[in-house]
Amino acid sequence: MGVFAIRLPDIGEGIAEAELAEWKVKPGDIVREDDILAEVMTDKATVEVPSTVDGTVLELGGDPGAMLAIGSVLIRLAVSGDGNESDPPREAPKMPAPPKEDAAPPPPPTEPIETVVPARPNGAKPLAAPSVRARAREAGVDLRQVPGSGPGGRISHDDLDAWVASGGITQGHVTRAPNTGVEDIRVIGMRRKIAEKMSLAKRQIPHITIVEEVEMGALEDLRAALNAKHEGERPKLTLLPFLMRAIVEATREQPGLNARYDDEKGVIHRYGAVHIGIATQTPQGLSVPVIRHAEAGSLWDNAGELARLAEAARTGSISREELTGGTITITSLGPLGAIATTPIINHPEVAIVGVNKMQVRPVWDGQQFQPRKMMNLSSSFDHRVIDGWDAALFVQKLKTLLETPAMLFVEG
Amino acid sequence: MTDRTCKVLVIGAGPGGYVAAIRAGQLGLDTVVVDEGRPGGTCLNVGCIPSKALIHAADEFHRITHGGLGIKASAPEIDLGETMAWKDGIVNRLTGGVAGLLKKAGVAFVPGRARFLDGKTVAVTGDSGEEKIRAEYVVIASGSAPVELPDLAFGGPILSSTDALALTDVPKSLAVIGAGYIGLELGTAFAKLGAHVTIVEAQNRILESYDAALTHPVSKRLESRGVKVMTGAKAQSHDKGKLQTDQGEVAAEKVLVTVGRRPRTLGIGVEELALTLDGPFIRIDQTCQTSMRGIYAIGDVTGPPMLAHRAMAQGEMVAEHIAGKPVEWDKRVVPAVCFTDPEIVVAGASPGEIEGTKSAEYPLAANGRALTTAREDGMVRVVWREADRAVMGIQAVGAGISEMAANFALAIEMGARLDDIAATIHAHPTQAEALQEASLRALDRSLHI
Numbered sequence: 001m002g003v004f005a006i007r008l009p010d011i012g013e014g015i016a017e018a019e020l021a022e023w024k025v026k027p028g029d030i031v032r033e034d035d036i037l038a039e040v041m042t043d044k045a046t047v048e049v050p051s052t053v054d055g056t057v058l059e060l061g062g063d064p065g066a067m068l069a070i071g072s073v074l075i076r077l078a079v080s081g082d083g084n085e086s087d088p089p090r091e092a093p094k095m096p097a098p099p100k101e102d103a104a105p106p107p108p109p110t111e112p113i114e115t116v117v118p119a120r121p122n123g124a125k126p127l128a129a130p131s132v133r134a135r136a137r138e139a140g141v142d143l144r145q146v147p148g149s150g151p152g153g154r155i156s157h158d159d160l161d162a163w164v165a166s167g168g169i170t171q172g173h174v175t176r177a178p179n180t181g182v183e184d185i186r187v188i189g190m191r192r193k194i195a196e197k198m199s200l201a202k203r204q205i206p207h208i209t210i211v212e213e214v215e216m217g218a219l220e221d222l223r224a225a226l227n228a229k230h231e232g233e234r235p236k237l238t239l240l241p242f243l244m245r246a247i248v249e250a251t252r253e254q255p256g257l258n259a260r261y262d263d264e265k266g267v268i269h270r271y272g273a274v275h276i277g278i279a280t281q282t283p284q285g286l287s288v289p290v291i292r293h294a295e296a297g298s299l300w301d302n303a304g305e306l307a308r309l310a311e312a313a314r315t316g317s318i319s320r321e322e323l324t325g326g327t328i329t330i331t332s333l334g335p336l337g338a339i340a341t342t343p344i345i346n347h348p349e350v351a352i353v354g355v356n357k358m359q360v361r362p363v364w365d366g367q368q369f370q371p372r373k374m375m376n377l378s379s380s381f382d383h384r385v386i387d388g389w390d391a392a393l394f395v396q397k398l399k400t401l402l403e404t405p406a407m408l409f410v411e412g
Numbered sequence: 413m414t415d416r417t418c419k420v421l422v423i424g425a426g427p428g429g430y431v432a433a434i435r436a437g438q439l440g441l442d443t444v445v446v447d448e449g450r451p452g453g454t455c456l457n458v459g460c461i462p463s464k465a466l467i468h469a470a471d472e473f474h475r476i477t478h479g480g481l482g483i484k485a486s487a488p489e490i491d492l493g494e495t496m497a498w499k500d501g502i503v504n505r506l507t508g509g510v511a512g513l514l515k516k517a518g519v520a521f522v523p524g525r526a527r528f529l530d531g532k533t534v535a536v537t538g539d540s541g542e543e544k545i546r547a548e549y550v551v552i553a554s555g556s557a558p559v560e561l562p563d564l565a566f567g568g569p570i571l572s573s574t575d576a577l578a579l580t581d582v583p584k585s586l587a588v589i590g591a592g593y594i595g596l597e598l599g600t601a602f603a604k605l606g607a608h609v610t611i612v613e614a615q616n617r618i619l620e621s622y623d624a625a626l627t628h629p630v631s632k633r634l635e636s637r638g639v640k641v642m643t644g645a646k647a648q649s650h651d652k653g654k655l656q657t658d659q660g661e662v663a664a665e666k667v668l669v670t671v672g673r674r675p676r677t678l679g680i681g682v683e684e685l686a687l688t689l690d691g692p693f694i695r696i697d698q699t700c701q702t703s704m705r706g707i708y709a710i711g712d713v714t715g716p717p718m719l720a721h722r723a724m725a726q727g728e729m730v731a732e733h734i735a736g737k738p739v740e741w742d743k744r745v746v747p748a749v750c751f752t753d754p755e756i757v758v759a760g761a762s763p764g765e766i767e768g769t770k771s772a773e774y775p776l777a778a779n780g781r782a783l784t785t786a787r788e789d790g791m792v793r794v795v796w797r798e799a800d801r802a803v804m805g806i807q808a809v810g811a812g813i814s815e816m817a818a819n820f821a822l823a824i825e826m827g828a829r830l831d832d833i834a835a836t837i838h839a840h841p842t843q844a845e846a847l848q849e850a851s852l853r854a855l856d857r858s859l860h861i
């Protein structure tokens with residue numbers, strides 16, 4: 001029997017450390033070669049680390065959330081032959097979990113707040129007798145919503161009757177029990193990456209945000225006609241491919257908007273290519289897949305690529321390359337898009353275009369109000385390198401292109 | 413050709429299957445239950461019931477000479493054949509009772525072996541040929557079977573639990589492989605009947621799934637009864653009344669192999685249906701539905717805990733679900749009992765299993781009733797949640813403590829807090845007072861310790 005240490009492999013991109021996102025094994029587990037041991041996370045993506053040997057897990061190199069240096073011991077296994085370690089397992093050489101200054105202060109110890117009736121912990125099953133539970137199920141009542149008048153918040157038949165009689169709203173003598181539970185959630189993995197990225201962008205970049213309204217009638221008609229014409233043959237067009245086209249056109253006239261600002265070196269990189277990041281909600285959190293060379297793709301090319309990347313981001317199968325290298329970003333919440341937003345720039349880019357919801361609004365045409373499909377664009381710019389004038393020009397250009405969509409397709 | 417159609421077809425008439433069938437019948441569903449053996453399954457025929465009968469007989473026999481208390485008796489004898497006949501009488505009465513209950517509920521019992529032809533059709537092979545039954549809903553309740561060791565296959569002197577319950581002579585020496593509850597229950601019984609018993613366990617201690625505080629009194633009792641327990645030992649082969657292990661030779665006229673039970677999913681066509689499995693077990697949801705619509709699974713085939721009363725509760729729920737009632741598996745606790753000596757009961761969470769819980773125990777040595785039965789070995793332990801003092805688990809070890817399993821489960825299922833148990837008058841003198849005392853102790857209000 002020997003001890004075999006598996007070290008965190010170099011996962012490319014010249015990174016020196018990675019965050020341990022999730023263990024797939026625990027001490028005592030038997031693993032075979034190629035079984036996945038852990039998921040580690042870099043700035044760009046999550047990578048699965050497989051075992052290189054058969055063996056039994058002895059020791060894990062850290063808790064999820066810890067930063068591990070490339071080459072440090074990820075895990076120790078007991079193997080049948082000679083291991084690659086002669087010494088018994090020692091303290092794993094791991095980087096301290098987040099650096100001190102970045103670390104959130106530990107939450108204050110949760111002191112039980114004196115209440116007459118101690119409440120059950122958040123998320124625990126409600127205390128109720130089986131007959132009460134059965135009646136609640138029959139009545140379609142979620143017992144977690146029902147305040148219990150008994151000790152420890154136990155729910156009685158009377159509590160249930162009162163809840164049902166009130167139509168699910170507590171009234172009169174029945175009061176909602178104070179919920180004193182506190183749930184502590186560690187900010188690790190993708191959530192920590194998002195938090196760091198957002199803080200960096202908001203700390204470094206003085207944002208200027210411009211909100212402009214766009215009349216969408218003509219573009220919506222065109223979109224409907226194109227979708228009807230190519231139904232079933234080509235990817236369905238949403239608004240986004242048109243907006244990408246508009247950004248390509250607008251940045252051709254203002255290349256300073258399609259850029260990345262390296263503020264440490266004091267250089268603005270302006271790109272010929274328009275690589276458009278699309279902010280996408282995934283089960284793990286916000287992700288920004290990048291449509292590469294949007295300037296070279298047709299409407300349908302870009303629509304198809306967008307659908308593919310969004311799906312890959314949601315299922316987690318997206319590659320690091322597909323999440324990097326954007327030169328400008330679009331953020332859209334669809335029907336949730338509100339009237340106006342203040343988007344945060346995807347650092348080190350210099351501009352982000354936010355799409356708000358489309359709705360029919362009355363527009364004064366000089367004589368009367370007309371119902372028009374209106375949509376706002378809320379766009380933010382890095383005010384260090386983009387003046388308000390240029391930002392306003394860019395927004396006006398987008399507005400003109402979207403309101404007169406034929407101009408999207410006229411060269412020159 | 414389909415020979416018969418019905419609304420509900422239950423495969424297996426063990427505790428899960430017969431309860432599902434009876435309840436379905438009561439609810440007016442046209443129900444058929446299939447089993448190759450007599451109704452009652454493992455539990456009634458070769459499990460819970462006959463083993464408890466044997467344990468009782470062994471206890472009675474043993475008490476005559478080892479009871480102390482000033483009682484003197486000349487050397488007693490036992491005719492194990494007669495004991496087994498008495499046990500068989502109980503089994504017959506109960507299986508006959510189940511058959512009567514099925515009939516009363518309007519359920520048809522079809523003897524034979526079931527095999528799925530497709531998700532709705534089952535072929536039943538019996539003595540009189542094959543019958544095809546087409547059902548709207550199928551409930552798989554095919555149970556489990558003892559696991560065999562490759563080097564010690566059942567047959568001859570190598571006994572399964574089923575074989576051990578049919579012995580008509582007490583073996584001079586018996587090796588029990590596997591110190592789970594089945595091996596310990598039967599091993600202890602044969603030791604009390606006069607056999608020289610050796611327990612061979614591969615793990616480092618007996619009853620590995622229970623914590624040491626619960627198993628310690630059992631170990632001590634085994635020791636005092638002359639039962640040898642070999643831990644970390646591996647049985648290898650058996651020849652001429654000797655069992656070879658990696659820790660030496662053990663005298664063993666018979667060898668009882670109780671190394672676990674496997675679900676009976678093979679041979680009934682579960683593979684062909686490609687139901688989603690969970691290891692060797694059939695995966696089920698909150699209503700015991702499998703991955704295929706209209707097919708339910710209950711009991712041992714669905715995985716641990718492999719307990720008759722869990723299967724019964726699942727069976728009852730499934731019948732009601734099929735009948736369209738709004739039910740789901742919302743049990744807070746499935747109590748488990750080891751009929752070892754002393755007995756062990758576990759209900760709900762163990763100490764440390766749930767974050768934010770604490771535990772307190774009360775020794776039976778401080779309980780009057782335990783002293784009057786000369787059995788002060790054992791304790792009752794309560795596990796509660798600090799936030800609201802809700803009782804999350806109760807465990808106990810002690811002679812005759814199995815009868816308290818229902819108190820434990822009731823307290824947890826009703827959502828009792830420590831205060832509720834502490835404030836309930838517990839009749840004196842009974843062992844059950846230990847639960848009240850454990851709760852008082854948890855509240856720092858002990859009276860008798």
